[in-house]
Amino acid sequence: MVDDLRKKTLGRKIVGVSCDTPRILKNSTPRSFPSCLIGFSIKEITRRGKNILFYLSLDEKEKILLIHPKMTGHFLVKDKGSKKAVNPHVHLVLYLEGGRTVSLSDVRKFSKVLLGERETIEALPELRYLGYEPLSATLTRTRLKELMGIERRSIKKVLLDQGIVAGLGNIYADEVLWHSRVHPLRPAHLITTQEAAALHGALRKTLTTALRLRGASLRDFRDTEGRKGNYTRVRVVYGREGEECYRCAVPVERIKIGGRSAHFCPRCQKR
DNA sequence: AGTAGGACCTGGTGGC
DNA sequence: TGCCACCAGGTCCTAC
Numbered sequence: 001m002v003d004d005l006r007k008k009t010l011g012r013k014i015v016g017v018s019c020d021t022p023r024i025l026k027n028s029t030p031r032s033f034p035s036c037l038i039g040f041s042i043k044e045i046t047r048r049g050k051n052i053l054f055y056l057s058l059d060e061k062e063k064i065l066l067i068h069p070k071m072t073g074h075f076l077v078k079d080k081g082s083k084k085a086v087n088p089h090v091h092l093v094l095y096l097e098g099g100r101t102v103s104l105s106d107v108r109k110f111s112k113v114l115l116g117e118r119e120t121i122e123a124l125p126e127l128r129y130l131g132y133e134p135l136s137a138t139l140t141r142t143r144l145k146e147l148m149g150i151e152r153r154s155i156k157k158v159l160l161d162q163g164i165v166a167g168l169g170n171i172y173a174d175e176v177l178w179h180s181r182v183h184p185l186r187p188a189h190l191i192t193t194q195e196a197a198a199l200h201g202a203l204r205k206t207l208t209t210a211l212r213l214r215g216a217s218l219r220d221f222r223d224t225e226g227r228k229g230n231y232t233r234v235r236v237v238y239g240r241e242g243e244e245c246y247r248c249a250v251p252v253e254r255i256k257i258g259g260r261s262a263h264f265c266p267r268c269q270k271r
Numbered sequence: 272a273g274t275a276g277g278a279c280c281t282g283g284t285g286g287c
Numbered sequence: 288t289g290c291c292a293c294c295a296g297g298t299c300c301t302a303c
Contacts, residue, residue: 069297072280072282072295089281107281108281108295109281110279112298162298172296219295220282259274259275259276260296261294
């Protein structure tokens with residue numbers, strides 16, 4: 001998402017803003033929000049965990065627009081005169097100089113939008129308490145093993161905890177556990193050094209592949225052109241309940257862990 | 272400390 | 288075809 005947004009919007013000035021769903025604006029109103037953004041240019045776009053950060057500037061002034069797309073939010077970028085169908089789930093639009101628009105589409109309206117000064121945004125608990133970036137060099141396999149060592153919760157819950165590793169969601173957590181041959185209910189502190197190494201490798205490989213294939217789209221995700229991601233081509237367990245495990249042919253099972261579904265192979269993922 | 276359950280929303284799917 | 292129950296990639300809150 002961020003790569004696409006960077007390519008298409010960096011350096012452009014915001015000339016208009018509209019929002020039809022006040023509840024997604026967590027610290028402003030549809031009335032105050034536009035005037036806070038108009039005139040600012042998009043200087044940089046980054047990401048921390050699942051939060052997308054737009055760094056904006058106008059003369060000496062700087063602001064950050066934080067957007068968390070939650071489960072179903074995604075961005076669509078269009079040029080003036082685009083013939084693409086109007087998406088009925090667009091709830092926020094940034095109109096850029098030159099006629100380009102950046103729209104936030106979200107069927108379930110769970111997206112979260114926050115606007116503020118750099119210090120305000122960076123101090124927010126949703127950013128401050130985030131854990132390691134899974135692909136950063138600082139998350140070594142040794143460090144991952146240490147992190148797991150102090151957690152008595154199930155490994156699945158721990159992988160989904162953004163305060164430990166930031167950015168993994170339900171699909172990739174299941175995928176990573178299958179590749180690591182670790183059962184999702186295994187208490188995290190009981191994983192072996194070898195398993196931690198497998199987990200570390202699977203985490204890196206799964207996410208790198210997912211990025212290369214531009215996302216999963218097992219449900220709603222679309223890129224900024226409205227296209228689906230291709231991760232389904234390499235997906236191994238998520239959503240394959242009842243189908244044969246690719247390693248041992250035993251049917252994939254699905255259980256609930258912390259209210260979310262977990263898919264795994266009961267034979268090759270060790271409890 | 273950890274987890275379950277509900278809340279926030281809408282739409283897709285499968286069963287009858 | 289229509290209706291209904293159930294399910295959903297995230298996170299936050301309360302209650303146990």
